[in-house]
Amino acid sequence: MRVLITGAGGQLGHDLVDTFAEVRYEVVATTHASMDLTDRDAVLSTVVSAEPDVIIHAAAWTAVDACEADPDRAFAVNAVGTRNVAEGARRTGAHVVYISTDYVFGGTKDGPYREWDEPAPHTVYGASKLAGEREIDSGHAIVRTSWVCGANGNNFVKTMLRLAAERDTWGVVDDQRGCPSFTADLAVAIKRLAVGRLPGVFHLSNQGPTTWYGFACAILEAAGHDPQRISPITTADYPVPAPRPANSVLDNGAWRLAGFEALDEWHAPLARIIKEIT
Ligand SMILES: NC(=O)c1ccc[n+]([C@@H]2O[C@H](COP(=O)([O-])OP(=O)(O)OC[C@H]3O[C@@H](n4cnc5c(N)ncnc54)[C@H](OP(=O)(O)O)[C@@H]3O)[C@@H](O)[C@H]2O)c1
Secondary structure, eight states: EEEEEEEESHHHHHHHHHHOOOOOOOEEEEOTTTTOOOHHHHHHHHHHHHOOOOEEOOHHHOOOOHHHHHHHHHIIIIHHHHHHHHHHHHHHHHHEEEEEEEGOOOOOOOOOOOSSSSSOOOOOHHHHHHHTTTTBBBBBBEEEEEEEESSSSSSSHHHHHHHHOOOOOOEESSOOOEEEHHHHHHHHHHHHHHHOOOOEEEEEEOOOEHHHHHHHHHHHHHOOOOOOGHHHHHHHHGGOSSSSSOOBBBBBBBHHTTTTTOOBBBBHHHHHHHHOOO
């Protein structure tokens, strides 16, 4: 099976490439430098010459605050870029797994978001990723995930460890809820969906909702620091250009109903990643 992975230089793409490192798979790993999503000719020629059986499309412009200031760039990469990937897939018969986000929802629901809930993004990033979802042909797959952390790349875990080295105390938002998702676990689950060519929308995250403050305390504890150095603050105390969803919790219902076991509760993969990066 030949698997083309976009965004191989990113945190999820890196672990997807690792997960497919078996003799029975041939991996074509594309990066921003090797295949710019916004260049239709480059995407079509790369996909057509690779003739993949499956495309896992993990590349995106993920800088949520920067997206607010440059919607055209956000839509060029996340929507038109995905249109280009979908067109390449159509020409080669490849099955597509498009990686999407909790930001397609507004975050106002009282309870976990189901795959069948109506998206209503409140940010340019979320709207551009939803536009990308709409470029995916039916019969292919969309995987929405949240609060992504991997050993490779920048993420919340690394930010908290950096702050622990730089500051005595700091505040972390305690009124936004979500489920952390670790790329090593996500990659294995995405591989199962991709190899099985399962169609439809799937929510995938590690299990157990928390707040950013709760997550930060656990990161400090796991790295041997005193979590009391962090204090809980509110969203209003920490203004940012792109409004963050208050509720990002994704019910992994479609995954569960397909007969798969839930991903680990998030403390276990957190301990693994802390060990790997410290
Ligand atoms: N991070 C999260 O918390 C989160 C949450 C939910 C969903 N997701 C989704 O999960 C997927 C993977 O996220 P991630 O955290 O692994 O992101 P990431 O580390 O930012 O990786 C994304 C990759 O896409 C590449 N890229 C950006 N613009 C491109 C372009 N025009 N052409 C080709 N490649 C381009 C980036 O390359 P450069 O860095 O060189 O530009 C980067 O290597 C994304 O689809 C994202 O929307 C992420």
